[in-house]
Amino acid sequence: MTSARAVGVDIGGTGIKAGLVDLAKGELIGDRVRVATPSGAKPQDVLGAVQEVLTTLGVAEDRVPIGIDFPAIVKNGRTLSASNVSADWKDFEAEKFFEKGLGRDIHFVNDADAAGVAEVRYGAAKGKPGLTILTTLGTGIGSAFLYNGVLVPNTELGHLLYKGKSIEKYAAVSVKEDKELSYKKWAKRLQVFYSLVEFLFSPDLLVVGGGISKHADEFLPLLKLDTPIVPAVHRNFAGIIGAASLAGD
Numbered sequence: 001m002t003s004a005r006a007v008g009v010d011i012g013g014t015g016i017k018a019g020l021v022d023l024a025k026g027e028l029i030g031d032r033v034r035v036a037t038p039s040g041a042k043p044q045d046v047l048g049a050v051q052e053v054l055t056t057l058g059v060a061e062d063r064v065p066i067g068i069d070f071p072a073i074v075k076n077g078r079t080l081s082a083s084n085v086s087a088d089w090k091d092f093e094a095e096k097f098f099e100k101g102l103g104r105d106i107h108f109v110n111d112a113d114a115a116g117v118a119e120v121r122y123g124a125a126k127g128k129p130g131l132t133i134l135t136t137l138g139t140g141i142g143s144a145f146l147y148n149g150v151l152v153p154n155t156e157l158g159h160l161l162y163k164g165k166s167i168e169k170y171a172a173v174s175v176k177e178d179k180e181l182s183y184k185k186w187a188k189r190l191q192v193f194y195s196l197v198e199f200l201f202s203p204d205l206l207v208v209g210g211g212i213s214k215h216a217d218e219f220l221p222l223l224k225l226d227t228p229i230v231p232a233v234h235r236n237f238a239g240i241i242g243a244a245s246l247a248g249d
């Protein structure tokens, strides 16, 4: 049986966000809760922060399903990479670790894949045939491939190589902030990224998520692409909504 409500927890390199989600509407019920990602993002500290957001939401003792997303490759509950978090997450039984620490089952998924699920079920990719590629622009760059509505997980486009490094080190929002790049200058870097993605995968639609997507008007019109590119309908809430939706399945 599917649930009517579920909690989504979106773990990012900078913030950990959580909310209770109405699964029929794909919308948050009440406020989103946020804490900063603990410095170093080690497993025990991240678990503590997740416990904190669940307590603040008032669901720590509830039996409502919980989905947690994380900024790493997630395969069979294990985190296989660690780019913007502690190296302790590499080859780590993360899902079991959270389940033990929280004393309950969870659904565990990559953060961009969670956002992709939210957009395909309730947002910009809903009902879209062919290949939609959602990218999240934030501390790193995440990606979700949705082919005829089906998620192909762990695509990791932020790690396409550009000048010998992961392209997220050139084009993520964190780089824009560190280098104090204007939208115009940053858009030139995004152009490199999206042109490469467009050439390699010939998508039918590009969807842009992450907190910066609320300022999409500042940079999407500067990009020259053949593929339509739109902001995620659920902006920075997509991860929470997608993680919750998967937990409710």
Ligand code: BGC
Residues within 6 Å of the ligand: 012, 013, 070, 071, 072, 073, 081, 083, 084, 110, 111, 112, 113, 136, 138, 139, 140, 141, 142, 143, 156, 158, 168
């Ligand atoms: C990670 C991805 C993640 C993305 C966005 C990248 O560094 O490798 O797994 O989806 O950041 O958080």
